[in-house]
Amino acid sequence: xxxxxxxxxxxxxxxxxxxxxxxxxxxxxxxxxxxxxxxxxxxxxxxxxxxxxxxxxxxxxxxxxxxxxxxxxxxxxxxxxxxxxxxxxxxxxxxxxxxxxxxxxxxxxxxxxxxxxxxxxxxxxxxxxxxxxxxxxxxxxxxxxxxxxxxxxxxxxxxxxxxxxxxxxxxxxxxxxxxxxxxxxxxxxxxxxxxxxxxxxxxxxxxxxxxxxxxxxxxxxxxxxxxxxxxxxxxxxxxxxxxxxxxxxxxxxxxxxxxxxxxxxxxxxxxxxxxxxxxxxxxxxxxxxxxxxxxxx
Amino acid sequence: xxxxxxxxxxxxxxxxxxxxxxxxxxxxxxxxxxxxxxxxxxxxxxxxxxxxxxxxxxxxxxxxxxxxxxxxxxxxxxxxxxxxxxxxxxxxxxxxxxxxxxxxxxxxxxxxxxxxxxxxxxxxxxxxxxxxxxxxxxxxxxxxxxxxxxxxxxxxxxxxxxxxxxxxxxxxxxxxxxxxxxxxxxxxxxxxxxxxxxxxxxxxxxxxxxxxxxxxxxxxxxxxxxxxxxxxxxxxxxxxxxxxxxxxxxxxxxxxxxxxxxxxxxxxxxxxxxxxxxxxxxxxxxxxxxxxxxxxxxxxxxxxxxxxxxxxxxxxxxxxxxxxxxxxxxxxxxxxxxx
Amino acid sequence: xxxxxxxxxxxxxxxxxxxxxxxxxxxxxxxxxxxxxxxxxxxxxxxxxxxxxxxxxxxxxxxxxxxxxxxxxxxxxxxxxxxxxxxxxxxxxxxxxxxxxxxxxxxxxxxxxxxxxxxxxxxxxxxxxxxxxxxxxxxxxxxxxxxxxxxxxxxxxxxxxxxxxxxxxxxxxxxxxxxxxxxxxxxxxxxxxxxxxxxxxxxxxxxxxxxxxxxxxxxxxxxxxxxxxxxxxxxxxxxxxxxxxxxxxxxxxxxxxxxxxxxxxxxxxxxxxxxxxxxxxxxxxxxxxxxxxxxxxxxxxxxxxxxxxxxxxxxxxxxxxxxxxxxxxxxxxxxxxxxxxx
Numbered sequence: 005x006x007x008x009x010x011x012x013x014x015x016x017x018x019x020x021x022x023x024x025x026x027x028x029x030x031x032x033x034x035x036x037x038x039x040x041x042x043x044x045x046x047x048x049x050x051x052x053x054x055x056x057x058x059x060x061x062x063x064x065x066x067x068x069x070x071x072x073x074x075x076x077x078x079x080x081x082x083x084x085x086x087x088x089x090x091x092x093x094x095x096x097x098x099x100x101x102x103x104x105x106x107x108x109x110x111x112x113x114x115x116x117x118x119x120x121x122x123x124x125x126x127x128x129x130x131x132x133x134x135x136x137x138x139x140x141x142x143x144x145x146x147x148x149x150x151x152x153x154x155x156x157x158x159x160x161x162x163x164x165x166x167x168x169x170x171x172x173x174x175x176x177x178x179x180x181x182x183x184x185x186x187x188x189x190x191x192x193x194x195x196x197x198x199x200x201x202x203x204x205x206x207x208x209x210x211x212x213x214x215x216x217x218x219x220x221x222x223x224x225x226x227x228x229x230x231x232x233x234x235x236x237x238x239x240x241x242x243x244x245x246x247x248x249x250x251x252x253x254x255x256x257x258x259x260x261x262x263x264x265x266x267x268x269x270x271x272x273x274x275x276x277x278x279x280x281x282x283x284x285x286x287x288x289x290x291x292x293x294x295x296x297x298x299x300x301x
Numbered sequence: 302x303x304x305x306x307x308x309x310x311x312x313x314x315x316x317x318x319x320x321x322x323x324x325x326x327x328x329x330x331x332x333x334x335x336x337x338x339x340x341x342x343x344x345x346x347x348x349x350x351x352x353x354x355x356x357x358x359x360x361x362x363x364x365x366x367x368x369x370x371x372x373x374x375x376x377x378x379x380x381x382x383x384x385x386x387x388x389x390x391x392x393x394x395x396x397x398x399x400x401x402x403x404x405x406x407x408x409x410x411x412x413x414x415x416x417x418x419x420x421x422x423x424x425x426x427x428x429x430x431x432x433x434x435x436x437x438x439x440x441x442x443x444x445x446x447x448x449x450x451x452x453x454x455x456x457x458x459x460x461x462x463x464x465x466x467x468x469x470x471x472x473x474x475x476x477x478x479x480x481x482x483x484x485x486x487x488x489x490x491x492x493x494x495x496x497x498x499x500x501x502x503x504x505x506x507x508x509x510x511x512x513x514x515x516x517x518x519x520x521x522x523x524x525x526x527x528x529x530x531x532x533x534x535x536x537x538x539x540x541x542x543x544x545x546x547x548x549x550x551x552x553x554x555x556x557x558x559x560x561x562x563x564x565x566x567x568x569x570x571x572x573x574x575x576x577x578x579x580x581x582x583x584x585x586x587x588x589x590x591x592x593x594x595x596x597x598x599x600x601x602x603x604x605x606x607x608x609x610x611x612x613x614x615x616x617x618x619x620x621x622x623x624x625x626x627x628x629x630x631x632x633x634x635x636x637x638x639x640x
Numbered sequence: 641x642x643x644x645x646x647x648x649x650x651x652x653x654x655x656x657x658x659x660x661x662x663x664x665x666x667x668x669x670x671x672x673x674x675x676x677x678x679x680x681x682x683x684x685x686x687x688x689x690x691x692x693x694x695x696x697x698x699x700x701x702x703x704x705x706x707x708x709x710x711x712x713x714x715x716x717x718x719x720x721x722x723x724x725x726x727x728x729x730x731x732x733x734x735x736x737x738x739x740x741x742x743x744x745x746x747x748x749x750x751x752x753x754x755x756x757x758x759x760x761x762x763x764x765x766x767x768x769x770x771x772x773x774x775x776x777x778x779x780x781x782x783x784x785x786x787x788x789x790x791x792x793x794x795x796x797x798x799x800x801x802x803x804x805x806x807x808x809x810x811x812x813x814x815x816x817x818x819x820x821x822x823x824x825x826x827x828x829x830x831x832x833x834x835x836x837x838x839x840x841x842x843x844x845x846x847x848x849x850x851x852x853x854x855x856x857x858x859x860x861x862x863x864x865x866x867x868x869x870x871x872x873x874x875x876x877x878x879x880x881x882x883x884x885x886x887x888x889x890x891x892x893x894x895x896x897x898x899x900x901x902x903x904x905x906x907x908x909x910x911x912x913x914x915x916x917x918x919x920x921x922x923x924x925x926x927x928x929x930x931x932x933x934x935x936x937x938x939x940x941x942x943x944x945x946x947x948x949x950x951x952x953x954x955x956x957x958x959x960x961x962x963x964x965x966x967x968x969x970x971x972x973x974x975x976x977x978x979x980x981x982x
Contacts, residue, residue: 191756195819198714199770200743209769213760345838446926460927490701491865495909495922517839520911524918543915561843562913563868565895571872574843578808 031293038289044282045224052098059092063249072265082267084257090271093249097272100250101279104165104243105230109223111169113176117219120180121207124188135181138174146171147233154242164243168233175226179218187211217294224287228280235276251275306333307479307511308357313371315352315361322583326352326366328535328590331609334479339505339512341522341543343558344532347579350515353532354481357513358398359388375479394424397472401484403464407456413467414452417474424475439470444500462493469500476508483515498524519562523547528615531555534580534590537609541616551618553595556628589620597626650728651689652859653713653746653827658686658722660708664932680931682708684883686722687958690827695853695860697870697891699906700880703931706863709880710829713861714746715739726827744774747820751832753812757804763790763815764800770822789818794848810841814848821852827859834869846873867910871895876964879903882931882939885958889965899967899975901944938969946971 032038051058061079066087073083081090123134141149146168153167187193187210196206237243238252239259246253251272258269315327327349334340344350355361357373359380373380375396380388392398400406408416417439418432427435433452440448443466456464465485472480482501486494502525505512514526522529522543529546531539531554539552550556557575564570577594580586586593592602601621609617612624661679683705690696698706711717713724715733723730726745731738750756757766767786771777777785787797793814804812813833820828830849834842850873853860864870870877871891878888879902887900898904908923926943929935938956941947950970958968961976969975 191750191752192758194711194716195748195750195756195816197716198743198748199773199819199823200740201769201773205773210758210761214758216760345840462927490928491867492701492905492909492922492924493927494911495919496925498911499919499922518911519839519913523913523915524911526915547913547915558839559913561840563843563846563866563871564913565868565871565907565910566912566914566917568871568892568895572843572846574847575840576844578810578841579838 028293032289035289035292037285038293041282041285041287041289044278045286048098048102048279048282051095052102055095055099059089059095061089061092063088063092063096064247072261072268074265075267081271082265084254084268085261085265090254090268093254094251094271094275096249097251097254097275098279100161100244100248101231101234101275104161104234105227107165108169108172108230108234109226111166112172112226113219113223115170116173116175116177117180117212117215119173120177121184121211121215123177124181124184125203125207131181135178138178141171142174146229147236150233150237151240151242154237159242159245161244161248164234164237168230168237172226172230176219176222179222180215183215183218184211187214221287221291221294224283224290228283228287231276231280231283304336307336307376308332308334308513309374310353310357311372311374313353313356313373314369315349315356315371316367316369317365318367324582325535325585326582327356328582328585330371330532330535330537332530332537332540334511334513336478336511337505337509338527339502339514339525341526341529342513342515342532343517343519343522343529345517345579347534347582348532349535349582350532351483354398354483354513354515357481358392358396359383360398393420393472393477394475395477396479396481397475397477398481398483399465399468399472399485401487403461403468404456406468407464409456412453412455413459414454417467417470420471421474435474436470439474440466443467443470443473443504444496445470460493461489462496465489465493465497466500469497469504473504473508477510479511479513480505481513481515484517485514486521487516487518494521501525519558531558534585535582536590536619538591538620539618540609541613541618545613545616549612549616550628551612551616551623552591552620553597553628554591555618557594597622597628652692652727653690653861654723654725655689655709655713656687656723656725658683658709658712658724659720660705660712660717661720678932681883681934682931683712683719684934686880686883686885688878688885688888690859690861692826692859693853693857694876695862695874697862697864697874697877698880699864699867699870699877701865701906701928703882703928704880705883705931706865706880707831710748710831710861710863713829714748715742716748740774744823745826746829747823747825747827748829748831749813749816749820749833752836753809753816754804754836756816757812759804761803762800763802763804763807766815767800767818767822770819774823776823789822792821792852793818794844808841809837810844813837813845817845817848817852821856825858827861829861829863831863832865833862835864835866842869849873867895867906879906882928882934884939884968885966886940886968887966888958893962893965897965897976899961899965899972900940900969901946901975902940904975905943946974 032042066083066089068087070079070083070087071085073079075082079089079091081094084090084093119134123131149171150164150167154164157163193206193210196210234243235252235255238250239256241256244250244253254272255269255276258272262269310330310332313327313330314325317324317326330349330353342350342354352361357380368381371381414433414436417436418429421427421432421435422429436452437448440451445451445463445466451459451463459467486497489497498521501512514522516522526543528542529540530537531552533554539546539550539555546555550559560573561575563572575594580590580593588603588605589607592598595602605621607619607621609619610623611617660683661681664678664680686705686709688696698709700706708717712719715724718733726742731742733739764783764786767789768782771782771785786800790796790799795811795814799807799811807815833849834845837845846869849860852858862870862874874891876888876890877894878885879900880886881902887894887898887903894903895907898907905924908919924943929939929942935942937953938951941951944951954970956968956970958966961967961972
């Protein structure tokens with residue numbers, strides 16, 4: 005007595021459809037690093053955007069009479085040697101820090117992503133030459149090279165950001181190159197070629213979207229490094245120039261009065277630590293979540 | 302009569318906890334392996350056959366796996382609760398395993414000879430010179446030509462068939478009582494596969510060991526097994542001696558598999574597919590796990606999980622209608638064909 | 641030797657003396673010592689033809705060159721030499737317009753359902769792109785066209801919005817087939833289309849392929865290592881070994897009266913699901929030689945139980961032994977009389 009299978013279309017397994025987005029958010033919510041890092045980063049972004057509303061005092065103008073005032077009622081975190089409110093300067097400093105770091109990473113990617121893809125596609129001696137150049141760059145700490153560049157071309161945020169941006173190219177280009185090399189051999193890339201799609205279309209519509217995950221992960225970790233490097237340059241007077249509020253310069257100023265008025269340096273240092281930690285955690289969390297091996301649920 | 306079993310698996314249940322749900326990879330497996338027999342464990346992907354085999358050697362990582370219930374008895378030892386040190390002593394000596402892909406099993410940085418020698422010295426405590434002699438003897442036994450030359454070869458310098466032979470040599474070096482072979486020929490070309498199967502059959506004969514052969518290929522099973530167990534959705538759905546299974550399959554899944562494989566020896570019969578796809582073991586169907594795909598199902602199949610029902614001596618199937626319905630086998634090992 | 645006129649029709653696809661060598665880079669030391677350039681001779685002079693609506697199976701074990709041949713037919717690999725002729729016309733791979741047309745005539749389905757679909761694109765995007773690129777339908781009809789394609793391969797519109805990781809292996813393979821069909825090809829190269837699927841699903845896909853062929857008059861070049869799978873679906877079979885075709889015949893003839901020792905060994909080696917037909921000994925010994933330096937003369941001689949002196953000195957030519965039955969063996973005569981396998 006055979007039964008008509010099609011007629012009895014009773015679903016026996018739950019068909020839960022998860023789009024990649026909803027799975028991504030689920031995983032992000034359940035990953036502690038991503039959650040903490042994400043919250044910190046979100047907080048920083050909010051502070052940067054809402055700076056004018058949050059800072060009660062002018063970050064660039066101060067009452068000299070209140071120079072190095074300790075934390076208290078008038079100045080929540082105290083004042084620096086020019087009498088400027090440290091809290092307000094920290095808040096505005098978020099803008100320069102994030103803005104500078106984002107600029108650096110942006111520059112490195114605008115240059116690095118195309119180079120990485122090109123090296124992977126051309127192969128041969130082009131690829132070899134490019135990777136050797138990267139290896140040379142990577143052998144030096146970016147900071148050292150940035151000193152040299154900035155010392156040669158003069159200080160200031162834009163030049164420092166440009167110099168660091170160029171030096172960060174290998175970080176992103178290497179990753180993009182590896183991913184592209186793998187994608188090139190995948191059957192769906194061959195299928196695209198078999199359908200006659202041109203190389204441009206294949207790169208933009210098929211290969212690049214698959215590079216997004218690793219790019220995001222590298223970006224957030226690079227932002228953390230960029231924050232640090234930029235702060236270091238500013239600390240040495242080669243980056244952001246006074247009177248612009250910046251954590252690095254604040255640290256530098258605070259260092260001089262460390263024993264008498266530690267609150268200046270501590271506040272700036274703390275801000276740097278939190279920001280770098282936040283981006284690092286977020287980057288780690290994103291890497292866990294976006295790991296393709298976890299794509300199978 | 303029948304000797305006591307070498308290995309007994311009792312109501313084994315293993316689950317894997319993923320972030321969204323619990324997957325019941327092995328859902329109540331009862332199996333025994335007798336001394337000197339080749340038992341085939343057949344199933345498709347997701348049937349639980351690999352997890353079952355690996356759990357014998359406790360190679361299933363726990364977490365994420367967890368042993369929900371059941372025991373595995375080797376002679377009188379309960380492998381599921383054995384201390385790890387004793388389990389290590391057992392692995393590679395009394396129970397050995399060979400895998401599907403020798404390239405990932407063999408260390409690419411050591412020569413073939415060194416790897417076999419290491420196994421021999423670890424389990425038998427021979428010195429290097431004696432071990433080397435034993436390695437060469439093993440190489441000859443597993444059919445590796447020019448053994449002295451191959452002793453110094455690295456895995457990437459050997460062909461797939463030779464690498465598989467090296468893996469077999471390692472597994473045999475301690476004369477195990479039980480050899481677990483997990484899809485040992487799946488990745489090999491058909492002509493090499495035939496060689497390896499013949500080799501396994503000869504070695505089994507010479508060494509008198511038992512072999513648990515895991516495969517998805519009924520042809521491979523027909524080639525060397527004495528008895529067969531068919532797995533579906535984490536359970537054993539049919540067990541029988543080899544001829545009985547092919548003559549009279551008593552479970553619709555076994556039947557479906559046989560009807561689905563192409564038979565070059567029966568040119569006029571086209572392979573018949575089984576409708577649908579294997580179940581999602583995170584949300585398995587109620588009742589009989591095969592019922593959504595079964596052309597013979599009836600209302601009872603939706604509700605009750607069928608138990609193994611003996612149809613003939615040594616032949617049992619987990620179907621409510623085993624032995625009571627005439628299932629239609631389009632191909633048959635009887636001649637003339639069953640209609 | 642030509643295959644040009646089968647049943648008086650000009651064949652849809654004709655491959656003549658296809659050669660594909662992959663050069664192996666020499667190390668600096670070798671270059672200095674003027675060692676000769678080595679190459680992997682993947683395909684070494686292969687010729688065949690496929691007529692409209694017919695299925696030719698290209699069978700062989702790994703390394704025989706069947707996959708490379710399939711790739712060369714579509715110019716996914718550029719042949720080292722030889723001609724690929726479609727409907728009587730050669731195409732210059734650098735002629736973009738002509739190649740675009742060629743892409744619509746010849747399509748391919750790949751072996752691995754896991755890597756054959758872009759994981760970031762939904763089914764409807766993957767199929768839609770193919771339809772849009774070749775202007776198969778205009779924009780307003782595209783969704784409907786996608787749904788029709790899905791139904792043709794046994795799926796439905798509700799699969800359109802899914803991503804590949806939400807589909808089973810069999811379903812992904814169906815999408816791969818749908819993608820190939822989107823441009824209405826005349827011939828589809830099937831590169832081991834069912835090898836990566838479970839047995840129960842293999843039969844489903846084979847049935848689908850047969851139905852599509854009958855409905856659309858498609859020609860297939862079916863590449864496989866599994867002789868069982870091709871028996872039912874193919875009209876003709878060509879057996880390859882180490883870059884050359886060693887035997888070619890209509891399907892029934894090949895299975896019943898194989899003449900080349902390699903074909904016979906291949907047929908004998910395939911495990912049969914019948915325990916009463918167990919082999920006593922494996923039909924063939926040893927491993928295949930390296931494609932970097934194939935044996936002189938007949939390539940199979942190192943594993944052939946019947947090899948003689950002549951086999952090392954003289955390369956056997958593929959000759960038409962009986963009508964439409966081609967064999968490359970000096971001693972094919974002797975095998976004609978012995979009974980066929982199983």
